[in-house]
Amino acid sequence: MGVCNFRNTKHTGFSTVKYPGRLLQVLRISFTDKSDTHPQISSDVEIIFFKILIYSKHLEQAIAGEYFCGEGRPSIMFRTRVAVFWHFIGKHLTPHVGLRRELYWSHNAVAIRRKTGSTLVPVLTAAPTRGLVDEQIGIKADFLPPRHPVTLCAQMRSEDGDLWEAFGHYNTSADGTVEVTRDHSVGGSYLGCEPMGLFWAMQPAPGEREGLRLRMRNVKIPLIVNISLSEGHVSPREPESGRLAVATAERWFTAPGVQRIDVRQNGVVGTLFLPPGPGSFPAVLDLWGMGGGLVEYRSSMLASRGFASFSVAYMEHKDLTVQLDISGADAYMKKAFHILQDHPQICGDRIGIIGLSYGVYLGLRMATSPDLNPSCLVCINGPAGSNKELSQVFCKPKTSESDQRYWPRDEAGYLSFRDMSLPANYSPGTQVKIENLACPTMYILGEDDQNSPSTENSNLIEDVLKAAGKSHLYTRLSYPGAGHLIEVPYTPHARLSVWRIKPEKILSLWGGETAPHAAAQEDSWKKMLHFLDTNLRA
């Protein structure tokens, strides 16, 4: 059968099709390894292979030799068949293969342990193993030799399959332990005593696509993070044979019992997250920026913290029936606010607004409107006014050909709202009537925001409120070294990411340096939750 052919054929280069290539390599090693050390592996893999062959005719052709003989790049047909192959692998084989791959290397891990003369079995524990994304997780290694160099490495795959990783170099203490809450990293992705460094310092692994940003689309599933402990001060690229132990953690964007509800009502497009229980709950309206679409993970986290949260789409969403201009946006947001107020499980007089980037402008417009009375407002790095160019970006037609012309760029070619969002450049009449703000307002500012002039805008808001005798309403949290995208804590920082791909790739420079940006996310989230608590719950 195909199995025999597989054993005899050469292994041609599959570097362009990563995962199946590696899988097939493992299987090939298992097949050709004639030693008796792992008799178990060969026979089990054979059985599994048989099952896969039965399931897919395509698979049989693929493995029987069509793609294994000869040189050259894999064809489109090959890629398609490999995709089918991979689907079945994922469904039926991965649990076994994961084991096999590790079994192959575990043989070497034992050898290393013998070499170092240690008869102790190192143990790596993470607690909690299942936590929310904004929760701290304690990582501890035990039963190691004293004063010994080790590396802790965290890796995870995003929904799109990109590999993100971070690592830290540690030295074990006199009792042979490492604790991230106590010890200092002396090298790697972060330095110093950083209990959550393995999470916030994550970056795409070398070789991954450029300009990535971690944005979870399906908030009902966790991110699975594998934390590994390795010998010596090494990089994550070192072979797995140096791995001593692994702990797996799940990081969730939603607590158990949180309800996710698709809202398509009165033309409003959004997702409502309700905490578990009968209510009535305080609520927030959650607004993002000009990236458009529906971003749900901040709302799901807020619902996990007890606030009903309504993430609303206002541009670039397939279910939006009309293209909004600014006055259309006012009416639209009013409807969204009323959807919250009218909800039977929501406390109508305990509704706040959170806005990021352009969402700040929309939030400020709502908070200064005589028709609505939110209880509080949180602004993250956004403008208090607009101008003709910015309106054009907002109101631009949806077709993708014209898309390109409307995105503003700076001299380096990055997406930038710097000029058009400067208070000095506001068009008359577009500046929000800040003096009419009647609710407590918190402005979270990244001082290294390279995308928008957030410092100038927050200064403007502060000055106007002071002049109106309303300084007591205003709180500014200003973070040096933080960029534009101040998000949920312990999520990776993107200084730069891809904004649009078609018809031409545009990158956006968000700014921020990783360590201070992570500190800003952690601190601002805590303070924001406290602010919401004070104004929506007390």
Add this chain to the structure above:
Amino acid sequence: MRQRKIAAMSQSAPPPILSVAPTRALVDETLRVRVDNLPPRAPVTLRCEHRSEDKDYWEAYGHYVSDAAGAVSVADDLSLGGTYCGREAMGLLWSMRPVPGSRTGLRLRKRNVRTPMLFTISVFAGHVDRDFDGRPPLARELVERWYAAPGVRRVEVEDRGVRGTLFIPSGPGPFPGLLDMWGGGGGLLEYRSALLASHGYVSLALEYFAPGELASTDLEFQYFETAFDLVRRHPAVLPDRVGIFGLSMGAMVAISLASESARVEPACCVCISGSHFFPRDQPLSQISQPNARNVGKIRLDDQQNLIWRDLGLPVSGDLSRKADVRRINCPLLLVNGQDDQNHPTVEYAEDIERMMRSAGKEHLLTRLEYPDTGHLIEPPYSPHFRATNFMWDSKKARVTLLWGGQTKAHSDAQEDSWHKILAFLQRHLYSAPRPKARM
């Protein structure tokens, strides 16, 4: 209409806040439950509800009074009534029992360990004892309790006749291993093995007969030796760090393997509610189960539950019917309940100690005995079952066996023994260096 709704709501105080942490945890982790924003000195009821895989409803509840600040903390405050009393941080879990009106003789055992157990924790106004479904709670939270930690791999095993499920901790390993066996009820229960793997042990949950087939099984001792060997030779297992974990009949098999087997050398044994009978030249079905000779010793309690305890008494002096525990060479932990109504396990433990002392091996033995504790000593915070349905022989009618134990004492025993069991396993399978004697 909107204005009226807002006016009505702004007069009412914000609802109480129920906080439960952690919302996702392993079944042996503790839970913190508190309520805030209540009126001061207000009577409330905290309730925990679970719908089992068999679609039965289980519940536990406690009556509390909020303090001057309007708060209730289950870990700190006293429950004044309900399914548990006093300061009981985990009472909402361990005191669970089937809701009134349920089928009788139920036992709560999770079959699918790939999904969590879901518990709904609610707070009600007043001290409520019944009709919980008929009244709206003030607040509600959902909690997931898992048997398997993330990354634990589950592999179905069918090899050389051995059937079971292997659980492997996350990571390259290799790890210490365990052969994990349950009792005479039969079938395949995976939850304890999944939990042991979550603590770092490769654990094989062994299936040895289907429920109700003990009386007819033709199982041989060799089956267990092969199963142990399977674990020992697994590439993810450290071959000199494999132990045996058994409850009831499983414990009996463990002691037999440790004493009588030439092939098997466990690194340590944990035996819960076990005996040291050994099926020397007899089928397994004849041992520690009622048979024609001793069936007359079965008693009934006032609820028609069967008490099998006397079947094993008096403890036989005849060495041919017992495992020769004098030959055990590994640390042995015996965990028993003094109110065990199914087997006289404390008497057995005394006999085991006597025999081991006579061979100078008592330093290997650790005995844990708990007052008012029954036969089924399970992982902590699982409900206590004093008497449940048991399928002894599928050809005969289903019986109800009395296991014994008083709920509070039994739950304390489950919690205490589990910590000690994990410490015992860690000491003997993880941190103990293997001295290599030079001859």
